[in-house]
Amino acid sequence: MSLRAVEAFGGPREARQAIREGRWTGPTAGLCPGYAQANLVVLPRQFACDFLLFCQRNPNPCPLLEVTDAGSWEPRRLAPGADLRTDVPRYRIYRDGRLEGEPTDVLDLWRDDLVAFLFGCSFTFERALLEAGVPVRHLEEGKNVPMYVTNRACDPAGIFRGPLVVTMRPIPVELVPRAVQVTARFPGAHGAPVHVGDPAALGIRRLERPDFGDAVTVRDGEMPVFWACGVTAQAVALESKASLMLTHAPGHMFITDRKDADLSYD
Amino acid sequence: MSLRAVEAFGGPREARQAIREGRWTGPTAGLCPGYAQANLVVLPRQFACDFLLFCQRNPNPCPLLEVTDAGSWEPRRLAPGADLRTDVPRYRIYRDGRLEGEPTDVLDLWRDDLVAFLFGCSFTFERALLEAGVPVRHLEEGKNVPMYVTNRACDPAGIFRGPLVVTMRPIPVELVPRAVQVTARFPGAHGAPVHVGDPAALGIRRLERPDFGDAVTVRDGEMPVFWACGVTAQAVALESKASLMLTHAPGHMFITDRKDADLSYD
Numbered sequence: 179m180s181l182r183a184v185e186a187f188g189g190p191r192e193a194r195q196a197i198r199e200g201r202w203t204g205p206t207a208g209l210c211p212g213y214a215q216a217n218l219v220v221l222p223r224q225f226a227c228d229f230l231l232f233c234q235r236n237p238n239p240c241p242l243l244e245v246t247d248a249g250s251w252e253p254r255r256l257a258p259g260a261d262l263r264t265d266v267p268r269y270r271i272y273r274d275g276r277l278e279g280e281p282t283d284v285l286d287l288w289r290d291d292l293v294a295f296l297f298g299c300s301f302t303f304e305r306a307l308l309e310a311g312v313p314v315r316h317l318e319e320g321k322n323v324p325m326y327v328t329n330r331a332c333d334p335a336g337i338f339r340g341p342l343v344v345t346m347r348p349i350p351v352e353l354v355p356r357a358v359q360v361t362a363r364f365p366g367a368h369g370a371p372v373h374v375g376d377p378a379a380l381g382i383r384r385l386e387r388p389d390f391g392d393a394v395t396v397r398d399g400e401m402p403v404f405w406a407c408g409v410t411a412q413a414v415a416l417e418s419k420a421s422l423m424l425t426h427a428p429g430h431m432f433i434t435d436r437k438d439a440d441l442s443y444d
Numbered sequence: 445m446s447l448r449a450v451e452a453f454g455g456p457r458e459a460r461q462a463i464r465e466g467r468w469t470g471p472t473a474g475l476c477p478g479y480a481q482a483n484l485v486v487l488p489r490q491f492a493c494d495f496l497l498f499c500q501r502n503p504n505p506c507p508l509l510e511v512t513d514a515g516s517w518e519p520r521r522l523a524p525g526a527d528l529r530t531d532v533p534r535y536r537i538y539r540d541g542r543l544e545g546e547p548t549d550v551l552d553l554w555r556d557d558l559v560a561f562l563f564g565c566s567f568t569f570e571r572a573l574l575e576a577g578v579p580v581r582h583l584e585e586g587k588n589v590p591m592y593v594t595n596r597a598c599d600p601a602g603i604f605r606g607p608l609v610v611t612m613r614p615i616p617v618e619l620v621p622r623a624v625q626v627t628a629r630f631p632g633a634h635g636a637p638v639h640v641g642d643p644a645a646l647g648i649r650r651l652e653r654p655d656f657g658d659a660v661t662v663r664d665g666e667m668p669v670f671w672a673c674g675v676t677a678q679a680v681a682l683e684s685k686a687s688l689m690l691t692h693a694p695g696h697m698f699i700t701d702r703k704d705a706d707l708s709y710d
Contacts (some may be wrong), residue, residue: 226493227496230493230497231511235511242500247602255599333521335513439484
């Protein structure tokens with residue numbers, strides 16, 4: 179992301195227009211500051227009911243912001259007038275659980291039976307952490323957040339089951355309560371940490387070997403703090419081996435009209 | 445409810461046992477203080493998916509605490525070992541949208557395709573109001589809370605649509621902010637008010653003529669404050685004219701093992 183891009187887009191509508199027209203195909207981190215970005219999972223209707231139930235039972239990793247009617251590409255609650263077939267900078271296409279491509283639109287793949295699920299994203303609470311003076315290491319180091327598959331099972335629903343995936347941020351011990359407090363305000367963006375301290379309690383053996391993303395430096399006087407991660411929902415959905423599943427490409431989120439503050443309980 | 449009954453039940457498990465054995469068939473207000481009580485709506489599986497989506501889209505009137513797997517009568521998250529066929533003091537049976545009876549169990553009506561929806565209940569936040577020194581008029585007057593059908597439409601899902609139903613509590617003007625603050629902590633029990641002040645803004649013409657429940661006194665220096673009401677979900681479900689629908693009878697709730705505090709974001 180370049181600073182120029184951040185300046186170029188006035189608001190979410192302008193940003194989505196640029197994305198729709200192919201003028202922006204990069205990651206969305208830093209775009210439209212103050213506006214909530216969302217994870218996207220699209221599944222055929224036959225899987226939607228159980229997946230919705232899975233999300234209801236696992237709100238921490240799967241903080242649902244909106245579920246569209248089957249066939250509708252408009253997220254009319256989060257962004258009236260937007261088009262989920264074109265307004266994400268880069269998609270991933272899975273068929274029968276296998277990655278098939280990473281196009282910049284899915285116009286030709288859309289079907290009348292597709293249901294879109296949009297989830298809150300950790301960008302929202304990372305901004306709140308920074309504003310509260312809590313450092314966010316992977317941003318400092320210009321890396322992806324480290325993600326780990328844990329030994330905790332999600333509460334299953336129908337065919338959907340799998341382990342909880344978490345992100346980790348090293349937090350100076352004296353700021354741990356503040357980090358909990360700040361993120362707890364955002365249940366619509368994964369909320370409070372699921373665990374503070376010893377990674378072994380989550381079955382994580384080596385912090386320097388994340389399952390996804392990049393390892394980050396943990397300094398003396400810092401404690402690893404773990405939050406539920408939206409990748410949980412994608413990983414679980416992938417296991418369904420649905421004939422077709424569409425998602426955003428990592429870091430290439432859907433930008434909503436909703437302010438970060440709207441996702442908080444303040 | 446008698447004080448003796450309150451004293452008789454040690455905890456939710458004991459209370460449910462007494463209800464299951466027919467030793468308690470009355471309203472549950474005041475039973476097991478500190479434990480969350482829940483509204484119940486049971487629908488055949490064919491309606492469950494759209495109803496779940498309706499609840500996702502309308503979390504304020506429909507704060508879902510648990511959805512069971514089809515056929516299962518055990519709410520294994522809210523109360524492991526409980527039986528939703530027997531552990532509510534009094535049920536309502538609807539067939540094709542018509543009230544057919546109010547039995548004390550539904551053992552002979554249970555089917556493999558039934559899905560139970562359990563919702564947070566205003567008892568939780570009324571206790572919090574009282575503890576914060578905010579009066580609750582209908583409790584003072586020994587009445588049912590007044591409920592009103594508003595001119596606000598819920599966000600529809602599939603066949604499920606209908607107006608928002610609200611409860612009203614008159615609050616001394618100087619305590620209105622406190623009342624908002626206290627109830628906002630409980631999104632799992634309808635959360636913050638949906639409206640403060642002029643009833644006409646919700647299309648309510650006469651406060652002294654509630655659509656359900658009883659009228660209560662509004663004193664000088666008090667403001668009517670309106671919260672989303674769980675009757676919304678029941679009214680909307682009823683409109684589906686499902687072949688079979690089971691609910692709790694008004695005031696005869698399901699007592700969970702979950703503490704009120706577990707429904708808060710503190």
